[in-house]
Amino acid sequence: MLNFTFKNRTEILFGEGQIQEVASRLPENARVLFLYGGGSIKKNGIFDDVSAVLQSATVTEFAGVEPNPEYETLMQAVQVSRDNQVNFILAVGGGSVIDGAKFIAAAVNFDGNPWDILVSGAEFSETLPIGAVLTLPATGSESNGNSVVNRRETAQKRAFGSDSVQPMFAVLDPTYTFSLPPRQVSNGVIDAFVHVIEQYLTYPVNAPLQDRFAEGILHTLLTEGPKALSTPQDYDVRANVMWSATMALNGLIGKGVPQDWATHMIGHELTALYNLDHAQTLAIVLPSLMFVQREQKKTKILQLGERVFGITGEDEGRCLDLTIKAVQDFFEAMQVQTRLADYQIEKRSIDDIVANLEKNGMTALGEHGDIDLAKARQILNLAA
Amino acid sequence: MLNFTFKNRTEILFGEGQIQEVASRLPENARVLFLYGGGSIKKNGIFDDVSAVLQSATVTEFAGVEPNPEYETLMQAVQVSRDNQVNFILAVGGGSVIDGAKFIAAAVNFDGNPWDILVSGAEFSETLPIGAVLTLPATGSESNGNSVVNRRETAQKRAFGSDSVQPMFAVLDPTYTFSLPPRQVSNGVIDAFVHVIEQYLTYPVNAPLQDRFAEGILHTLLTEGPKALSTPQDYDVRANVMWSATMALNGLIGKGVPQDWATHMIGHELTALYNLDHAQTLAIVLPSLMFVQREQKKTKILQLGERVFGITGEDEGRCLDLTIKAVQDFFEAMQVQTRLADYQIEKRSIDDIVANLEKNGMTALGEHGDIDLAKARQILNLAA
Numbered sequence: 001m002l003n004f005t006f007k008n009r010t011e012i013l014f015g016e017g018q019i020q021e022v023a024s025r026l027p028e029n030a031r032v033l034f035l036y037g038g039g040s041i042k043k044n045g046i047f048d049d050v051s052a053v054l055q056s057a058t059v060t061e062f063a064g065v066e067p068n069p070e071y072e073t074l075m076q077a078v079q080v081s082r083d084n085q086v087n088f089i090l091a092v093g094g095g096s097v098i099d100g101a102k103f104i105a106a107a108v109n110f111d112g113n114p115w116d117i118l119v120s121g122a123e124f125s126e127t128l129p130i131g132a133v134l135t136l137p138a139t140g141s142e143s144n145g146n147s148v149v150n151r152r153e154t155a156q157k158r159a160f161g162s163d164s165v166q167p168m169f170a171v172l173d174p175t176y177t178f179s180l181p182p183r184q185v186s187n188g189v190i191d192a193f194v195h196v197i198e199q200y201l202t203y204p205v206n207a208p209l210q211d212r213f214a215e216g217i218l219h220t221l222l223t224e225g226p227k228a229l230s231t232p233q234d235y236d237v238r239a240n241v242m243w244s245a246t247m248a249l250n251g252l253i254g255k256g257v258p259q260d261w262a263t264h265m266i267g268h269e270l271t272a273l274y275n276l277d278h279a280q281t282l283a284i285v286l287p288s289l290m291f292v293q294r295e296q297k298k299t300k301i302l303q304l305g306e307r308v309f310g311i312t313g314e315d316e317g318r319c320l321d322l323t324i325k326a327v328q329d330f331f332e333a334m335q336v337q338t339r340l341a342d343y344q345i346e347k348r349s350i351d352d353i354v355a356n357l358e359k360n361g362m363t364a365l366g367e368h369g370d371i372d373l374a375k376a377r378q379i380l381n382l383a384a
Numbered sequence: 385m386l387n388f389t390f391k392n393r394t395e396i397l398f399g400e401g402q403i404q405e406v407a408s409r410l411p412e413n414a415r416v417l418f419l420y421g422g423g424s425i426k427k428n429g430i431f432d433d434v435s436a437v438l439q440s441a442t443v444t445e446f447a448g449v450e451p452n453p454e455y456e457t458l459m460q461a462v463q464v465s466r467d468n469q470v471n472f473i474l475a476v477g478g479g480s481v482i483d484g485a486k487f488i489a490a491a492v493n494f495d496g497n498p499w500d501i502l503v504s505g506a507e508f509s510e511t512l513p514i515g516a517v518l519t520l521p522a523t524g525s526e527s528n529g530n531s532v533v534n535r536r537e538t539a540q541k542r543a544f545g546s547d548s549v550q551p552m553f554a555v556l557d558p559t560y561t562f563s564l565p566p567r568q569v570s571n572g573v574i575d576a577f578v579h580v581i582e583q584y585l586t587y588p589v590n591a592p593l594q595d596r597f598a599e600g601i602l603h604t605l606l607t608e609g610p611k612a613l614s615t616p617q618d619y620d621v622r623a624n625v626m627w628s629a630t631m632a633l634n635g636l637i638g639k640g641v642p643q644d645w646a647t648h649m650i651g652h653e654l655t656a657l658y659n660l661d662h663a664q665t666l667a668i669v670l671p672s673l674m675f676v677q678r679e680q681k682k683t684k685i686l687q688l689g690e691r692v693f694g695i696t697g698e699d700e701g702r703c704l705d706l707t708i709k710a711v712q713d714f715f716e717a718m719q720v721q722t723r724l725a726d727y728q729i730e731k732r733s734i735d736d737i738v739a740n741l742e743k744n745g746m747t748a749l750g751e752h753g754d755i756d757l758a759k760a761r762q763i764l765n766l767a768a
Contacts (some may be wrong), residue, residue: 001623003399008392015387206620209604209628216596236590239385244593
């Protein structure tokens, strides 16, 4: 096992009705930025629930944070926060809204150009505290300090992270996910699944508990994910998906083990260039990456096959193939397609994707740092 | 799944050499109570490591916290802390030392008789912050707010708990466990194993992820526990046991599911009356409790058998028996005996144990509250 430090400061408020706990967790004289996305929360009752618990606070609404939150939009929210002397951000939505809140929290009191936080790791302080009300289980953003921001203008999708922007609390009410469109449910399950894979499918370091935890989340997503599509009003199914997605990326399962994240880095370029959903990019890249890295990841792919998919046998090559196919089949069963062609991205576009990887310095990806531009091209060709 | 709130404030510092991180985590002008047990840390180098990182602090040593920490001893430490205006407690040891630190932290600024904290849930405030350096993986005390204190004078073993006495940080260095006597290694593995069982072996509430996590810890303890006895200098084995014991009782796996804890409550009386090791009491009580509660716990015992011990078959009764026996066999394989007679406790002593349960109000134990004094007697008779 590798050395690690671990602490998670987010208080999880899990279950139906937990929104009631929010009022007691706001700062005194709260001046809240109520941040949300496209307005679906006005149709499903969440907006009203949140408004009710914010009654004693001064509230500034900011709507319109996009999936893959846009830098320009977030900078407008930064200005609104400054104008209204906001002292707390309540992010109501999925990973994009919460990621956006983190950037706003870091940028509000930042001297200089906030873009530097994303591109050159500029240091920031005096961040605003954040609370999250999760409506889309997927990214784990509600319980970690990571944020990804998109800038369409320059076709760049960049990440930053800090404990200081991790939410203080997160409301996880499974009923808040009942009205999600199937596409978002599918995306969420796949996103969480790949988060686990990025922290699990590397090379063994004799960390059996981390392996079992990762396999436990994968198992749960495999079983509950399809049910979330077929029986969308099943509270327990939604609860199990929600808790799995949080546990997939709250930092725990990746402690003491090597991590990969190449699928995410390559996927980010697909979103930046072609505006694909984040989970769609993962579903495209992961199976091909597993195939190209099958030798480096052999022990763990075989373990994944045996323990999670029940694939056993003496022919290692066949077990590897079957396991990779099982992952791809799961994505397709969750109604997310796994080839570039499925999204009308032609083979000749691969040059642009590789060029973007190079521009963003993504030239030595993966747990061994051995996914260079040539290998990335190989992965993308295989996914064509 | 049941509703829950979850937050864990302890920063885990895991791995060889992490003691170095302690200095930067002490308060300014630190006046530290350096609390430890019987002095084994003076033989294995841990005392020197700790002293080195405390160089810039004002340090008051307090040695002699017993296994099952004694109220009278801890009250002496409270006086020493007051006399020396201590503002931080560094607990170096196993669960007993850390549990003791929590009581001291709560009692130092308590107006009134601190015994009330243990027997009548008296409220306390202005607790001292605690750091832990773990030398015995077992109780999970390093990463939770629970404490159990013994009072031999009145044959009482009582618990209290509060987030405010949970350690701020915990150093988990597997090399610090290399010199543990085999009996303590065994006790620790069994203690952690039973902590998981208390939060898992109840009734199903459709919480598959919690089940998988619990089974993952049990698997790891079953595999690594015996290796910790046979190859005591194996770093990874010790690391895996250590991380498992922390995860067994840091609050996570019990969230959203019913919990039992009857084995612990009955076991506490065995320690209070006969001074048995805590783990010995668990090894005595659990198999018999499983047998007596086999109908109430049937679904989960069968799941434990199948997933953790590989016990399957059409005859449910036989699977139940084999699973209970597998648990008992594991305890015996870890060299901890499982019958009252093994510890020279005669059958007629059961009256005293039951009387003590009654005195302490332990008359409706377990996840259904259905373990009354008659059932407790039945369990103890079976364990005779």
